[in-house]
Amino acid sequence: MTAERLRVLYVAAEAHPWIKTGGLADVAGALPAALRALGHDVRVLLPGYGAAMTRAEELEVDAPAAVAGPDNAGSALLATRTVDGVPVWFDDRPAFRARMDNPYSAADGQPHPDNAEAFAAFARTAARIAGDDLGLGWQADIVHINDWHTGLVPAWLMLARVPAASVFTIHNLAFQGAFPAHMMEPLGLPAWLNHWQALAHHDEFSFMKGALVFADRITTVSATYAEEILQPARGEGLDGVLRHRQEHLHGIVNGIDTRAWDPARDRHIAHNYDASDARDKSANRDALTAELGLDAGRNTPILAWVGRLATQKGADLLLAALAKLLALPACVVILGSGDARIERSLRTAARKHPGRLHVRTGFDEAFAHRLYAGADMLLMPSRFEPCGLAQLNAMRYGTIPIVHATGGLAETVVDAGRTTLAKNTATGFQFHEPTAAALVARCRDAVAMFRDDTQWQSLVRAAMARDSSWARSAEMHVDVYRQALADRLRVLR
Secondary structure, eight states: OOSSOOEEEEEOSOBTTTBOSSHHHHHHHHHHHHHHHTTOEEEEEEEOOHHHHHHHHHHTOSOOEEEEOOSSTTOEEEEEEOTTSOEEEEEEOHHHHTOSSOSSBOTTSSBOTTHHHHHHHHHHHHHHHHTTTTOOSOOOSEEEEESGGGTTHHHHHHHTTOOOEEEEEESOTTOOOEEEGGGTTTTTOOGGGSSTTTTEETTEEEHHHHHHHHOSEEEESSHHHHHHTTSHHHHTTOHHHHHHTGGGEEEOOOOOOTTTSOTTTOTTSSSOOOGGGGGGHHHHHHHHHHHHTOOOOTTSOEEEEESOBSTTTTHHHHHHHHHHHHTTTOEEEEEOOBOHHHHHHHHHHHHHSTTTEEEEOSOOHHHHHHHHHHOSEEEEOOSOOSSOSHHHHHHHTTOEEEEESOHHHHHHOOBOOHHHHHTTOOOBEEESSOSHHHHHHHHHHHHHHHTSHHHHHHHHHHHHHSOOOSHHHHHHHHHHHHHHHHHHHHHHO
């Protein structure tokens, strides 16, 4: 390892374009390429889900091929390559091969019963690659791991005496990978790790806690969320551990892939445009209106929702506010899935309001692009939001976010107030209480401004001018990597 170039093993449970259920996949699909662009030797390790293997074939990239002998019975390491030239290894084992739909949950919505075994083995594979135990002729200086699925990696690195430093990113602290304590022994974890200063957590053991305790450095996906999780209200029972590690905790806001999300070159939208003349966005608004049969006149804005229909995301607030939003007047277009009760209620409401409310459950990547390009505003009333990517995508397309001021939403959206509007720095609207009434009130303010075309176009231009690329965030990650290496070297001495 030289001072200039780091060897980084980036480990995640999902990554675009191989498998995606949420924002983690977008980050894991873009950050490695941004790090590689800075000159670092980055390799990615993913679970070898059946769906990911199928996707590799669809993308017509290098066919997955075995590059190492089985690491244990029934498993192998496979290699392929992304379109960005970042080498990717798949941990191919039967538990993952069988997962063709949701990588975490079975058809009944319950977690796969073998999640603990599968992700513990996945973490062990990461440690073995990092120490070149599989004979690949490559070893890591840094192992960058993400969310609970990878949480045992630092413990395996420690147990195998691998000198690589570890950096753990919390994308959502609410999901912790907690399992019965009696499962530790079958997973190969020594009994001494079942301790309150190690993996033990409320009579169980937690993958997430293991990473928080043993990783050299910890990051979150925004500086605001890093502060929030130190308090009981957002710490999900782990705020004490995080306060203990506070000196090693960093908040680095996410970026987006500005090549994939670029209205000037987007092949999914009706009309390309950029910030130099944001009025061209109106052609996409017209196309969306025609596609969905919306009754959206010039003074009737189109409000979009893109994302999970969950209470964390404030979907219940949207449902409670819906009648008043439609009466502003406004049209509402929803793309997402999640809570079955909320889905049913929204579909029922859509039947009662044809031309004003359109609901599309599931996820349609091409439609998401058309929606960002054609809508006027994006609704994100999340109760908490570590970072959020939808608001970054929306601003890139000149669609103005209306957000609850929490986590990454508070950090990335500049509220439209008297001062920010005068300085042309406002990029959206914030409200401070996670209630339907607060959401409606701020939407009413946004609709009033929408009818002032000069003021609205200024807001759109400022939003589109925001730099949401990964460049700065990647540099900040490298700084954290170097700090983690220094921490590791002090331990080894």
